[in-house]
Amino acid sequence: ERPEVEGAGDPSEAAKKVKIGIYFATWWALNVVFNIYNKKVLNAYPYPWLTSTLSLACGSLMMLISWATRIAEPPKTDIEFWKTLFPVAVAHTIGHVAATVSMSKVAVSFTHIIKSGEPAFSVLVSRFLLGETFPVPVYLSLVPIIGGCALAAVTELNFNMIGFMGAMISNLAFVFRNIFSKKGMKGKAVSGMNYYACLSILSLVILTPFAIAVEGPQMWAAGWQTALSQIGPQFIWWVAAQSIFYHLYNQVSYMSLDEISPLTFSIGNTMKRISVIVSSIIIFHTPVQPVNALGAAIAILGTFLYSQAKQ
């Protein structure tokens, strides 16, 4: 593993630390905006398969235009690259649609509390599927992560099984996505930004037929009329905002994944969830019981213990 951002004594390392700090702050801010507009859209228009597809379509279009106009340098890819990208795109598609289905059924905060358990999935996948072993403290740190998520789930006022399972499936899928992407990005001439762009395009191709099969244009059109008449023309802006911000936050997260290890990435991701949980509870007036909040706090604390144990 690379030494990452340690070694503050060296000026180039210090500069790198500042750069990663800026990436992280931007990533979290963009993600909060995405989560708010995504939920506003889903409340009025409960078609998560379509909104997931639109997010990918919007990102793909933004990048194709950027390449065509040379705002961004197009990547040089070969068939081998797309073949290696395929499993990453399958995992990205599953993780994305599962999280969006989850958020269409439960509070945004609940989805993200369950998603803060992602490090536990990472350890379990590495242990049982990749045969990697970890020091005992790493396994011990899973106790508060899993226990905290479980406590938050059983005390959740608006618990819904599809919402819960969606977040769990998303956790599992994203562990694979992160492991495969880091491998795919290593030593390749494709930057983090372009790598994510290619991932969006391939995921869009994979997701579109499934979205049509599960929901389909008839449902979308009828729901669209209802949402427009209830919300007014700004509904279109909400859809645009959720789609654009989805692409931007993921792009920035991949720009940082380019420079850090998957472990640092997942810690940054958990910290991001704190800002999403707090802001969505305030904005959507989500009811929370003290014991429910305690569960979330224990799970997040567990992630910090995990990161310490893993280093």
Ligand code: 3PG
């Ligand atoms: C999605 O729609 O892909 C999820 O909201 C993303 O979850 P993340 O917070 O793990 O990126």
